[in-house]
Amino acid sequence: MPETGPMKACWTPERVATVVTTIAKMDASRSHYFLASHSPITGILDERLQRPLDEESLFKAVFDRSRAETLAVIWGEPGSGKSHLIHWLKLRTEYALKHGELDTMLPVLVQRRSGNLKDALQQLVEQLPPEFQKYMDPVRKALDRINADTAREMLANALSIELLPQTRQERGLAPLDRRLGKVRELCLSPGTRGWLCRPDGVIDREVRRLTGTERQGGEPREARFEFSEFTAITPQHLRGNSAAAMEVVDEIEFEPELAHQVAAAFNDALPFAVGGLTGLGGTTLREVFDAIRSDLKASKRWLALFIEDVSVMSDLDSDVLRAVEPQSNPKLCRLVAVLGMTDGGKNRLRDNELGRIHLLVQMRRSVEEWRDSEEAVAQFAARYLNAVRLREDDVRKLAAHRRTGGDVNRSACDGCQVREGCFPAFGSVELEGVQIGLFPFTRPAPRKLLVALDTSKGGIRQNQRGFLDQVLRPAVQELEQFEERSFPDPTSFSVRLDEPLHWAPFTARNCVNWSIEDKDRLRFLAQAWIEGRSEQDYASLLTPLLAPLGFEPFTGGQVAPRRVQPPQPQLRPDKEPPKPETPEPPKDGLKKAGNIQNALADWIARPDGVLEHDGPIRDLLLKFVKSCLPVENEWGLPVREFKRLLGNKKSSVYVEGQRSQPAAVVFELKFERSEETRALIEALAYFEHVGSASWSFKSGEHYKRVVSRWLRRNGRAFLQRLEPAGLDRERPVRAAIAVLCLAAAVRRRKALPKSRTEALDEIFTPFEVDPVLLKPGTDWERRLKTLRTSHEELRQFVLAELDVPQGMTSDATNFVDPRPVLEAIPAFADTWQVPDLPQDYSTSHWKARYEPARLCEYFVDLPALLATEREELKRHLEMIRRVVDTPSSGAPQAVRKYLKEMGELVRTLREQKLVLPDDAFEAVKPRLAEAAESAGEVEAAITADSSTGVEPILTFAPEPFSSLAAVLGTCQQFVERVEVEVDRTEKRLTAEGDPDALQKSLLARLDALAAGPAEEGER
């Protein structure tokens, strides 16, 4: 290891390409690499005996001479290593054959490769000696047949035959529900047949698997009929069907559960149909194998067949299984068949098929045990690293040794000049007496990276294949990264690692003036290369890695590098934990803080990174801004507005890139994606979870400074975000005060007092009673009612806006800044105008804040609003003048006279016993005298009526006047009524004969009669 500068890669890129591959190196030219890097597979389980097996014991079990024929199935999830194990068995078999351990045996290996039947059978053909080629003619014919364009139609026909009740009976399948007796019609009727044979349908996919035209990449895609295949038939495919097919469709539509039975029936039928289609089904495949075995028997040879993944042979897996099952036929040679199978394929095997298998080997625990062992993963990595470093001749020698069952016994590190520095820094593993350095990893690194692989991304699994693809190759393939001091590059690994705890204070102290890239690299090392949870751990465990990986020394003082101990079985160094200097954090506090750190790391890493689990983070931020933003020092923002905007909902806090997207949020206090924000959140997380809402924890002071710095830099700016942008904050206050002045004038029916103090008192006096108006039901009245009901809110708005906060704990206003009020009162008194409030105040998050002040809009045009009141005043006056029959001058006296006469009228009516029921007049009758006393109000009304400004109308008290007018109006109506009644009575009396006239006439006649004798006498 050089004394200065970073370490260089001790391998070549070509060797990386050769060694680090997930495709087994099974050809003769590369098999030594396979053996050199192969790790003994552990965790293999004999499922029948529940007995663990190692590779060698499995080999011996497979080739147990006590059995003439052996059928072994190795099953496990994709990537679990079953293929690797089968490859190893094949190589072990060849080694045994070469060294006389086994003899006269012909080994054949069918690899997965492109993953289709055509390729699988082709491999089988190619590995047999030329004289056996003739037996493959049926296979070739089958392959030609399934190339035909009509394959889909043929498969549908074959399915229809397999769905016949008698066919199912022959296959040993249970009868279908009687309602599905005609289910085969789905394959024959034009419409449903077209649906089943549609592109990318199950039949189409199966045909493409057979013909090798399946899409490239990924695992072979199995074609299975699903529930939806029979419930989602398109309308166009429901046309042109036979009655029988529609009968089945109707049954399924009526009872959708039947679709499951139909799918199961089709899946039962599919393997037989494929067999029928290819000509390989039934006994054909078996006859081929039997013929081959018969000939091998004649030539005193026997067959060892290794199929990496039998599932790729489409639905012929059962036929393949049947072809190689033990037969005890003396004409046939010995057959050892080892079949790899996915767990899905294995689960589809029927009991009778499982019963024919001699060895059922499970791989699942193998992966789990390997992944759980730091040592096993480190050794796995070491074998590959060693193979990468070794010269090819050494690899061959190593492979030869391994064929004998040994492990790695050659280390490229033997004799390396930098070994003395490399091993202490990066560690090593011992394999069969040799030490293999783990550079560029450390001992914990391979497993930590393995278990951190992000399985949410397509195709990544935490198994051997995943390790090679996603951990080892990114670490070793770019040699320049070591010289360029860019190793490890966190972006090269698809991993999700926990953020290191207490990392920020550590870097603040030890990475001063470091580049961001170096800080990222160092964090990555802290996450994956070491097992550290404290600043002390980081200092001691990372220091040895600094120089070899091109870092600057830590800046926080001399920290003695801790010597890396030889590999130990335990994960943590064998040392006593440091004595706690501060109270222990809550049990899960560090975990919670770590989770937040992890989320922040993913978020800050990329400009489009998403902040996952943002809820707790926004809770922290909300709590922080509510308690720490300097509201008290910033006059102008009411405390209640501050509380309203932030509330108790975290939706009021938004972190750029957060996962949650709350709907209909009025206000968001946005935290931009920045290192400063990340540091703040981290500090808050530690404060909350590690310090239990205090700074009394290790590194607490550091985090406290982070928060303080953030507040100094951003506090005021964040508060400003709560304020209306670009608007005069006093304008709504002035408008509101004008409305309060208006309310006081209307309430008092007087102008505001000249004294400012008294005026101040008056405008803040509650407006509790609806004002009396001359004309009710007008827009003016409605607005005044609104003013009264909103008065308190308006008052509180002004008080809140003028509040001089004395703390955040109470919304109560104890002190206000009176200057704006004292300026606004004279302004209103001079003009009697309420200013308007622009619409800008009704937008955005401040809309609710200024909503009370919007009341001013109701009273902007006072002259128009008061027009009805003025008209009513005029109308009342005209009515009074008309009633009392007088011009305006002297009206009060006329009113008094009128009312006096009304009193006389009342008395006369009473005396004359003329009763005219009139509720309205009865109500005012007792008030005639009182009304007469208020006759002077007429004078005030005349004055108000003659004015043109709003003030006389606003300050005119209409109640006594309107009451007087009402009395006079009622009197007038009563007088009219009395007049009508008197007219009517008089007319009635006159119609019967006017007594006066009659009397007059009578007297005249009498007088004439009385004069009669004189007249007679004169004659």
Place this chain on the structure above:
Amino acid sequence: MSRVADLCRRVESLERKKVHGVLVKALSTYDTDLEKLSRALSSNAAGVETVERVFGPETAATLRGKLRESSHKVARLASNFAKRIRANPAFVGKNEAGDAISDLKGLAPAAARTVADAWAKAMADRCELLRARIAVAELAGAGSGSELRRELDRVQSGRLPSSETEVQGVVEFFARADSAVAKVGASQRLSSFVENAMRGSASGRDLDDPEVRAFLDAHRLWQRLTVKLT
């Protein structure tokens, strides 16, 4: 006066009007009765004039003398009634008023009967005289007086004429009748004797009149005379 004050006044007067209203019917009835009385009195006056035109002033004067008493009674009653009403308008509603009116009403038919009776008597007297003259004329051989007699019967059976035409017809008839019997030259005394004798009521002393004896002799009417003692 203001509207209310005027109304006040009207209301106040309503009660009085209502009280008077109770008397309206009586007043109306009385008025009607008095009107009828007036008409009857007027009719009587017209009848007196008719009598005067037909039978002469003496007969009329006699009739007026008979009517004067009832007229005075009417005037007295009317004057008293008027005084009572003026003193108390409500008097008309009292029973006394009704009695007074009844008294007044009762005077009109009596006056009318007086006139009618006077007319009938004057008519009868005149017709009697004419019939006697007609009879004298017939006795004197002046021709048949039957036509005249029938005319006389028709006139006598008629009531007091009410129209000028009727009055004129009666006046002309009597003129024509007088003219017709005047040719006989019989004096009034003779005519009366003849007429009385024809009714059987002539007096024996009439025979002392030379003109009567001359007439009886001239027209050899002695044998047709009968004496009767009653």
